[in-house]
Amino acid sequence: AAITYEHIKTCKQTGARLGIVHTPHGSFETPAFMPVGTQATVKTMSPEELKEMGAGIILGNTYHLWLRPGNDVIKEAGGLHKFMNWDRPILTDSGGFQVFSLSEFRKIEEEGVHFRHHLNGSKLFLSPEKAMEIQNDLGSDIMMAFDECPPYPATYEYMKASVERTSRWAERCLKAHARPEDQGLFGIVQGGEFEELRKQSAKDLISLDFPGYAIGGLSVGEPKDVMNRALEFTTPLLPANKPRYLMGVGSPDSLIDGAIRGVDMFDCVLPTRIARNGTLMTSEGRLVVKNAKYERDFGPLDPNCDCYTCKNYSRAYIRHLIRANETFGIRLTSYHNLYFLLRLMEQIREAIRNDRLGDFREEFFEQYGFN
């Protein structure tokens, strides 16, 4: 099989697990954070810098790459790995979420979704088969099934019909899966905050025997306790010998709380997105470097960080670059934020090794300033 999960151990203090995911382009340790490279680049970072900071796998996006430059172009280049010069694992999202979050969308039918291009308004159509064809051309190691991503909140009735359709679409994705020996296809469990529907969705997808499962429909504006409760009754439904991927998460506290609840893989645009306006994640909490109080602060962004940015540049200098709209500024802030999250995942894995992730959560929350 293209994707296999190796369980190393489960933390004795929490439900967190330490593992390794093996893919055709190499392996990565879990729990893992996956930097997002929506348009075939993790914004402002080179592949060498991503490797230097320890990124084991990155994300690409079916929706965006289909629209621009086109999956045909990337296929002709020899696939996404060659096109972007990244020889480690790549996971591509299926476009399900992007259609519902980006496009003024028209109509969901059994066949697929009709919607308008989010940039030029032209009419478009995505289906399970089309999403699989695009990901096949991209050549990603992990493909995501094409699912319906209901808005939050949604009624039980709407969510029930949506889950049943997502299960039918998952089966169609499996049928359209051209190269299962080279690419792994993950099913996406939906069902919102309804335990019965999460159970139904998980049951349907497990019967299709995917090599990994994502938990979708979260991190869509629901309160954190709703997300944590949904995780508490969803992750135990999923097979212990396969990776569990919580889509679109997240912030440092959500990564720790997701790992504690048995999640193995995470992705989020947060680190690079907030970096672009000079907001940094540091060991003492969030820091907005444009703030006047840093004008003559010649210390590092984070005194407890040993990343390239923190070893070589000051808050004053980075503040200046960001205010002057100098591109080098967002390179430095992006590098630090990604490094911060990747190092947090290493600390989480270390805490699992030492059966103390609960204690680590207390220490981190105290220092970072979470409640």
Ligand SMILES: CNc1nc2cc3c(cc2[nH]1)N=C(N)NC3
């Ligand atoms: C940022 N929050 C977020 N929630 C998500 C949920 C999903 C997703 C992407 C997400 N991102 N992709 C899917 N194909 N389905 C579920």
